[in-house]
Structures are given as structure tokens and as C-alpha cells.
Amino acid sequence: MQKPDEIMNDAKKYAHDIIEWRRDIHAHPEIGFDLPRTSGKVAELLKEFGYEVKTGFARSAVLGILDTGKPGRTIAVRADMDALGMQEQTDLPYKSETDGACHACGHDSHTAMLLGLAKYLSEHKAYLKGGKIKLIFQPAEEGPVPGGAKLVVDSGVLDDVDAMFGAHAQPLYVAGHVGCKYGDAFASGDFFEVKLTGPGSHAASPHKGKDLITTAAEMVSAIQNIRTREIPPLKTAVISICSINCGKLETKNVLPAELTFGGTFRTYDDEVREYIAKRIGEVVEKIADMNGVKAEYSESFNFPYFRNDDDVIDTIYHSALEVLGPDKVIKKPDPEMGSEDFAWYTKKYKAAFFFFGIRNEEKDCVYSLHSPKFKIDEDTFAPTLAVYVNTVYHLLEDDKIYEGK
Numbered sequence: 385m386q387k388p389d390e391i392m393n394d395a396k397k398y399a400h401d402i403i404e405w406r407r408d409i410h411a412h413p414e415i416g417f418d419l420p421r422t423s424g425k426v427a428e429l430l431k432e433f434g435y436e437v438k439t440g441f442a443r444s445a446v447l448g449i450l451d452t453g454k455p456g457r458t459i460a461v462r463a464d465m466d467a468l469g470m471q472e473q474t475d476l477p478y479k480s481e482t483d484g485a486c487h488a489c490g491h492d493s494h495t496a497m498l499l500g501l502a503k504y505l506s507e508h509k510a511y512l513k514g515g516k517i518k519l520i521f522q523p524a525e526e527g528p529v530p531g532g533a534k535l536v537v538d539s540g541v542l543d544d545v546d547a548m549f550g551a552h553a554q555p556l557y558v559a560g561h562v563g564c565k566y567g568d569a570f571a572s573g574d575f576f577e578v579k580l581t582g583p584g585s586h587a588a589s590p591h592k593g594k595d596l597i598t599t600a601a602e603m604v605s606a607i608q609n610i611r612t613r614e615i616p617p618l619k620t621a622v623i624s625i626c627s628i629n630c631g632k633l634e635t636k637n638v639l640p641a642e643l644t645f646g647g648t649f650r651t652y653d654d655e656v657r658e659y660i661a662k663r664i665g666e667v668v669e670k671i672a673d674m675n676g677v678k679a680e681y682s683e684s685f686n687f688p689y690f691r692n693d694d695d696v697i698d699t700i701y702h703s704a705l706e707v708l709g710p711d712k713v714i715k716k717p718d719p720e721m722g723s724e725d726f727a728w729y730t731k732k733y734k735a736a737f738f739f740f741g742i743r744n745e746e747k748d749c750v751y752s753l754h755s756p757k758f759k760i761d762e763d764t765f766a767p768t769l770a771v772y773v774n775t776v777y778h779l780l781e782d783d784k785i786y787e788g789k
């Protein structure tokens with residue numbers, strides 16, 4: 385293991401490469417499971433760094449294995465490679481060259497950071513106590529359901545892993561800071577859709593048809609009552625309806641014959657999760673019956689909620705303290721109501737997830753994840769890489785992490 389200041393010094397030497405890879409990936413975003421260019425680049429670089437490379441699983445995932453040749457633990461680190469199906473609105477010289485796709489969730493930085501870790505570890509192999517490092521680059525964190533992580537877990541390529549971690553860019557934190565959440569980390573994230581159909585009618589004679597809009601309004605209000613009136617106040621849950629589609633703004637004399645709406649529900653409790661899914665269906669069915677409207681309801685269980693492994697998050701926290709100092713390491717007070725497909729790893733492996741800051745007001749890096757103006761302060765790469773490296777060292781060496789296992 386290296387000393388913290390040596391790690392920080394060496395990490396700085398990799399920032400240039402990370403920036404170059406990240407900008408290239410940023411300019412050529414790919415979505416979902418279909419990532420030939422990105423996964424091809426990752427596999428090529430891993431081979432160049434001397435890794436054993438495995439592909440052809442989880443549709444387009446890439447696994448890089450660094451074997452120290454000495455006995456020891458197997459530690460995995462994960463990055464997601466996929467972009468979002470939206471248009472970038474920045475003036476960056478390396479902005480997306482693909483219409484309708486951009487890296488607005490920072491997965492380009494996750495991929496480039498993990499490549500930086502790959503290169504660093506291959507050039508510092510002598511400092512690794514023993515065992516293997518498995519770097520997993522997965523597709524489809526942003527979907528489609530059930531996300532790339534589920535397919536990686538099901539493929540079994542990580543089944544020998546003793547501990548694992550991943551990280552996400554966080555625009556709320558200044559670049560060079562990291563945040564760790566002990567315990568509950570990310571909520572479950574599930575979706576539902578409703579389709580209402582009726583005969584439609586002239587707006588002047590609603591009694592001759594069925595009004596889907598007033599019916600949907602009743603449903604929306606009743607669905608919110610599931611959260612406020614049926615779930616205990618101290619249980620965490622949120623239901624949001626995110627779209628209603630019906631009619632045309634310019635048409636003011638027709639009651640339409642079709643309406644759709646959809647949304648999401650998020651919670652930290654499996655019973656509450658099942659309950660909400662079931663109750664939205666019942667509420668939709670009953671109100672549709674009452675109004676004489678035909679309703680179809682479907683839900684998709686997407687990502688489960690997860691809590692960080694106590695030992696792994698504690699290792700990340702203390703590794704970050706060593707390389708960054710106490711002013712730059714945040715103990716995150718609250719869990720997220722957002723979801724992450726990293727959840728699938730935590731269900732099977734000893735795993736935890738943390739955040740690295742990317743904010744810089746002067747460089748206009750202030751926009752939220754999934755904003756078309758999302759930007760990253762690339763000065764975050766060296767300090768964050770140092771956290772990755774120190775965490776890997778500790779996970780390989782600290783026996784107490786595994787005592788309860």
C-alpha cells in the first residue's frame with residue numbers, strides 16, 4: 385500500500401488521460417445496452433493496460449481482471465457507460481455529436497475514472513498485497529428495465545468478489561469533495577402506466593360520452609391519497625405522476641376518447657412497495673368503473689432499494705479522509721429518493737456506493753443530473769481517483785472489514 389500523499393501525487397499524473405478519454409466518450413454518447421463504440425474503447429484500453437478482458441455477457445458489459453498472481457481477496461469496482469436519450473445544450477468543445485443523446489448523468493466520467501483506476505493499478509501492481517481486481521463496465525444503468533447491473537449479477541462474473549464499490553458524480557458537492565451515506569442509500573424506483581379509453585363526445589354534451597379527463601383527475605388525487613392517507617407517516621414513500629397525455633391544446637370542443645398517464649413510486653420498504661403497486665391498480669379500476677370508463681394499468685418493478693454495506697462504506701469514508709482530509713469528506717445525512725441499478729450488486733455482494741463532487745460555480749458546473757446543461761469540473765478526477773485507489777488498497781488489506789462475513 386502507498387501512503388496517502390503518494391497516492392494523491394501519483395493520481396494527478398492520470399488526470400490528463402482521464403480527461404481525454406472522458407471527452408471522447410462524451411462526444412460519442414451511446415444509450416441503453418447498445419454501446420459498441422464505448423465498450424470497444426474500454427476493452428481496447430484495458431488490454432493495453434495488461435488486463436484480462438471479458439466481454440459477451442450482460443449484452444455489452446466489459447470486465448477487466450488484474451491478477452496480482454498472489455493469493456488474496458477479489459475486489460470489484462463498477463462504472464456505468466450509458467448516456468441519456470436527450471439533447472445536450474452546452475457550448476462545450478467536446479459536446480455530443482449524436483443527436484438526441486448526451487452524457488447528462490456523468491457516466492462518461494464514471495467510465496473514464498474507472499479506466500484511470502485500471503491504468504493506475506496496472507502501473508502500481510507491486511503495491512497490491514495480493515488477490516484480484518475486477519473492474520466492471522456495465523451498460524444500461526438508465527434502463528431499459530431491469531438495468532445492466534441485473535444482467536451482470538446474473539452472469540456470475542462477479543461471484544468470487546469479496547467486496548465492491550461504485551461512485552456517482554454529484555453536482556451538489558464541490559469538485560474534490562466526496563460524500564458517503566451510511567445505511568440506506570437509494571430508494572426503490574418503480575414505474576406505472578394507465579390508459580383510459582371511452583367513447584369520447586362533443587364538449588357541449590358530456591352526458592353523451594365519458595369524460596376521461598375528469599376521471600383521470602379523480603384518479604390522480606386518489607393516488608396521492610395512497611401516500612398521505614394509507615401509508616404510515618413515518619414510512620418513506622413518494623408517488624409522482626409525471627405525464628398526462630390527452631387531447632390537443634388547440635381543440636376546445638371535443639372530449640377525447642383516449643388518455644394516458646404514468647409515473648413512479650419510490651420507497652425503502654418492500655411491503656410498502658408492493659402495497660403502492662397494488663393500490664394504484666385498485667384505485668384506477670374502481671374509479672374507472674364508477675365513471676364507466678375502460679382502464680388498463682401496468683406497473684414495472686425496476687430497481688430495489690438498497691443500503692450500503694457498513695464495512696465497505698466505512699472503508700470508503702476513511703480512505704477518503706486519508707487522501708482528501710476532513711474538510712472534503714461529507715457524511716451524507718439523508719438517503720436518496722432517487723434509484724440506482726447498483727442496487728442489484730448490493731443484494732448479492734458486500735458493496736457500497738459513494739458520491740464525488742463535480743461542482744464549480746466559476747466554470748458553470750452547477751446543473752443537476754439529467755439537465756441538458758449538465759457539466760463536470762474535471763479537476764475532480766485526480767482527487768477522486770486517489771479515493772478509489774486508497775479504497776482498493778484498504779479493501780485488499782484490512783482484515784477487520786470481513787470479520788462479520
Ligand SMILES: [Zn+2]
Nearest residue numbers: 489526753754
Ligand atoms: Zn441518471
Ligand SMILES: [Zn+2]
Nearest residue numbers: 489491525552
Ligand atoms: Zn447516473
